[in-house]
Amino acid sequence: MSEPTTDPWGQPLPQHPHHPPQMAVPAPEPRPKRARPSRWVWPAVLVLGLLAGIVGGAGGAALWERYAPDDWRDDTSSSVTGLSGSTTVSQAPIDPDDASVANVAQALLPSTVQIIAEYAGEDDGATGSGFVFDTEGHIVTNNHVVASAAKDKGPVYVVDTAGHKEKATIVGRSSVYDIAVLDVPGAKDLKPASLGAAAALRIGEPVVAFGSPLGLSATVTSGIVSALNRPVTTGESADDLSYINAVQTDAAINPGNSGGPLVNLLGQVVGVNSAIATAGGTTQGEAGNIGVGFAIPIEQVKITAEQLLTTGKASYPIIGAKVQTGTDDPAGDGAEVISVDDGTPAAKAGLAKGDIVTAVDGQRITDGIGLIVAIRTHQPGETVEFTVNSAGRTKKVSVKLAGVSDPAS
Incomplete structure (x- = not known):
């Protein structure tokens, strides 16, 4: 069996009819990322100095307690104030009796965005997905969506589901956790997504993936939780390796989905879609969904995002x-x-x-x-x-x- 690889989430398709005329069609990301569950073939020795762990310190520990899975379905508070002063929403927007993919789509699409990151060497740059993290309108996405633009100081744009395109600034990035946080000063009325708990998921539970696969914005796919706590790593070198204690799903995830939310049927984000496995070695633009996708658990995302919002740095x-x-x-x-x-x-x-x-x-x-x-x-x-x-x-x-x-x- 060939080694699984991770697509860079950047393959474009023709312009979506709902996009405004000025929006460029994004090109692929510059480098493919590779997803490898822990028992697949690896380089002989990984030297990192080693053994990465989740960011946070005391603040991270407090956030973990705040988002403990025992409270995720019965949380009576509607919001939580983070270290940065931003406010994240935790109350489920959908009643269990009304749980359906259609209702999840209606609740989450207003909180989902497309991201265009321009950089040298590509006419249009990279494209990915993201979601509104808090009431201040900060956007969470994958680091690999914006990494090349950040290095080349290229512009990054956010396009909402109505087609409005605004320039964004990068608040902070974590290559270790493949998370980036963006600020969109010109955006208005961005609806924050409700944040749940990956730790509360059960294998076989339905989930819904959001994003802009193949340049098609505001796309919704559904599936189940295929596995939990799946050790996966992405990246081509020690400089861009990211490790994920991943949520595995068979919901269709394709190039362009990277950074988009994985959501439970109560409308709560439980992970950030970040990697796919493909059969055989692939080059950019050729990889596609075969029913094996991986998402970063939202608990890790919360802690990383809050640290980036507080200090601009992660550890x-x-x-x-x-x-x-x-x-x-x-x-x-x-x-x-x-x-x-x-x-x-x-x-x-x-x-x-x-x-x-x-x-x-x-x-x-x-x-x-x-x-x-x-x-x-x-x-x-x-x-x-x-x-x-x-x-x-x-x-x-x-x-x-x-x-x-x-x-x-």
């Missing part, structure tokens, strides 16, 4: 070790530590070369990518428990996660 935890992630990775047996830097959290915890990490806080780890993704459910400053097979003996060690700045910040 992620490290333990200061390298793990085996290539074809020699003993999939199913755990994550093999291949080196530990002196003075790091890993060294202080007693981890050593040759150790095999088999669980994090009781969650089974099958390989190196699974370990990295498991760490991403935590924040810098947290202490996690590793179960380790060291020279044939099983032990438990506590590791306090350090933090570093996201390279895109």
Whole structure:
């Protein structure tokens, strides 16, 4: 079986009839991104300094408590004020008795936008999707939708479902989590989406995907949750690798959907569509949906977005070790530590070369990518428990996660 790849979400089609005449038809993104579940073929060794985790610190921990899944369906408050002073909406817009794809589409389309990011080397730039994150009108999308425009200082535009096109500024980006936040000063009356909880999802539960696949704005597709906590990574090099503890769905996701919301039948955003798997190696513009799509859980998105809104920067935890992630990775047996830097959290915890990490806080780890993704459910400053097979003996060690700045910040 060929290695799965991630499409860059940028293939254009002819102009949608509802778009205003001045809107350019977006071209593909400059580089394809690759989605690899943890047991698929990898480069021999991934060196990141290592073990990324979710952003946040104390603020992130507070946000996690605020959005705890136990309260997601019965939340009586209509909004939550974030660290930046922005307000996010959490109350479900749809009553359970009225749950349907049609009602979800009606509720969420006004909160969904198309994004056009121009950069050198392309006539029209990249296209993707996004959604209104808060009552201040900030837009959340994928970093890879706007990364090239950010590097080339090219303009970024947001087009709402009515066809109104406004210039946006990039508030902040996280390449580690593949999240970007935009501000649209000229936009008016943007409707914030209701934010739910991916942790409350069940396998087989219906979900709805929104976005602008193949340049077709305001497109709605539906499917189910195919899997939860799926370790997936995207990117072609250590500079643009993103790890996702993903929600897997069979809802049709195609080039141009990237950054759009994945929504439950109560009308709450539970993830950000970010990657697809395709059969066979593909080049830009050739990849398409085969029923295997991946979304970043909304819990991670909330914390990353709030940190970007607060400081313009994101951070992620490290333990200061390298793990085996290539074809020699003993999939199913755990994550093999291949080196530990002196003075790091890993060294202080007693981890050593040759150790095999088999669980994090009781969650089974099958390989190196699974370990990295498991760490991403935590924040810098947290202490996690590793179960380790060291020279044939099983032990438990506590590791306090350090933090570093996201390279895109």
